[in-house]
Amino acid sequence: MKIAILGGGGAMGGIFGGYLARAGNDVTLIDVSKAAVTAINDNGLTIEEKDGSQPVIKVSASDNPASVGPVDLIINFVKCYHTEAAVRAAAPMIAGDTAVLSLQNGWGNAPRIASIVGEDRVLVGLTYHGGTLLAPGRVKHPGSGMTYIGELTGKPTERLGKVIDVFRAAQIETTQSERILDEVWKKLALNACTLPVAGLLHLMSHELVAFEGTKLLMAAILKEVVAVANAQGIALDYDERWAAITGLLEKAIGGKASMLQDVEAKRQTEIEVINGAIVDAGKRTGVATPVNETMVWMIQAKQAHYLQVKAQ
Numbered sequence: 247m248k249i250a251i252l253g254g255g256g257a258m259g260g261i262f263g264g265y266l267a268r269a270g271n272d273v274t275l276i277d278v279s280k281a282a283v284t285a286i287n288d289n290g291l292t293i294e295e296k297d298g299s300q301p302v303i304k305v306s307a308s309d310n311p312a313s314v315g316p317v318d319l320i321i322n323f324v325k326c327y328h329t330e331a332a333v334r335a336a337a338p339m340i341a342g343d344t345a346v347l348s349l350q351n352g353w354g355n356a357p358r359i360a361s362i363v364g365e366d367r368v369l370v371g372l373t374y375h376g377g378t379l380l381a382p383g384r385v386k387h388p389g390s391g392m393t394y395i396g397e398l399t400g401k402p403t404e405r406l407g408k409v410i411d412v413f414r415a416a417q418i419e420t421t422q423s424e425r426i427l428d429e430v431w432k433k434l435a436l437n438a439c440t441l442p443v444a445g446l447l448h449l450m451s452h453e454l455v456a457f458e459g460t461k462l463l464m465a466a467i468l469k470e471v472v473a474v475a476n477a478q479g480i481a482l483d484y485d486e487r488w489a490a491i492t493g494l495l496e497k498a499i500g501g502k503a504s505m506l507q508d509v510e511a512k513r514q515t516e517i518e519v520i521n522g523a524i525v526d527a528g529k530r531t532g533v534a535t536p537v538n539e540t541m542v543w544m545i546q547a548k549q550a551h552y553l554q555v556k557a558q
């Protein structure tokens with residue numbers, strides 16, 4: 247399959263692009279980072295795996311979508327606030343039956359992409375893999391997990407089946423979902439609990455379950471997320487999510503939450519589409535979300551401070 251990965255020079259784009267290229271697909275990693283594009287084209291992409299292996303994968307990278315031409319599948323792995331720019335710039339790669347799949351975190355990715363390419367092209371997904379960008383052309387892959395993909399309509403289609411086959415053949419464990427937006431909420435619950443707490447306290451993922459204070463804070467965030475989801479008719483169960491979240495964190499040795507990576511790199515975070523989305527949905531449904539709102543205020547203040555210092 248001919249595949250382009252937007253944000254392919256980053257942590258997750260690199261891991262997925264690398265796996266798909268190694269399986270024999272025609273993959274191009276599209277990225278605005280010239281350092282990443284040059285490093286990958288010159289030296290290949292290195293993935294530091296959890297078992298200590300460090301495969302170097304030969305894969306093309308480019309900052310020029312026009313040079314790639316039409317593809318079968320575009321996978322969007324830029325930060326959510328870069329989606330519009332990245333998808334607009336991807337226009338030369340979209341023709342015929344090209345599908346655009348978001349595997350990003352957060353709420354609102356599908357409508358953001360659909361507003362540019364049209365709803366018919368959009369596939370929705372999410373992944374429980376974790377990644378850290380170490381240097382241009384070098385990513386760490388400390389955590390593997392399930393990837394879910396579905397059509398917005400919920401109906402299985404031939405193109406969805408093909409994408410899932412390609413992912414599975416690339417050793418990316420994938421589940422086809424007929425209720426993909428429920429799966430998005432399940433992942434959103436994990437991210438709302440873990441990302442701001444890691445970003446504020448500078449804790450590695452497994453450390454989030456090592457302290458009573460962080461467990462109490464994450465439990466309070468999760469209670470609100472479940473209440474907001476249930477008020478919208480989304481089936482989210484507190485006990486199931488708590489067990490899944492704490493189980494994942496206990497195993498995530500060496501994992502660094504993407505929001506902590508953003509804070510350390512003094513980059514804009516995705517707080518608005520994570521805890522901010524919970525606060526917005528709470529307002530729409532009349533559910534109070536004071537703990538999630540506090541997370542938004544604190545991350546926004548921290549981010550405003552470092553961006554201000556960086557600009558001086």
Ligand SMILES: NC(=O)C1=CN([C@@H]2O[C@H](COP(=O)(O)OP(=O)(O)OC[C@H]3O[C@@H](n4cnc5c(N)ncnc54)[C@H](OP(=O)(O)O)[C@@H]3O)[C@@H](O)[C@H]2O)C=CC1
Nearest residue numbers: 253255256257258277278279323328332350351376377504
């Ligand atoms: N890291 C993780 O463990 C996980 C992350 N996710 C989600 O995946 C998405 C990507 O995260 P992650 O891989 O960590 O992010 P990274 O910051 O590591 O990678 C994003 C890449 O996109 C590049 N980029 C920015 N703007 C554009 C553009 N217009 N066109 C093409 N490339 C662009 C960035 O370049 P530059 O740095 O120069 O801006 C960067 O190289 C996020 O939504 C995140 O929440 C999901 C699961 C796990």
Ligand SMILES: CC(C)(CO)C(=O)C(=O)O
Nearest residue numbers: 375376440502503504505
């Ligand atoms: C890897 C994981 C699940 C950790 O919270 C994540 O989604 C992220 O860091 O953005």
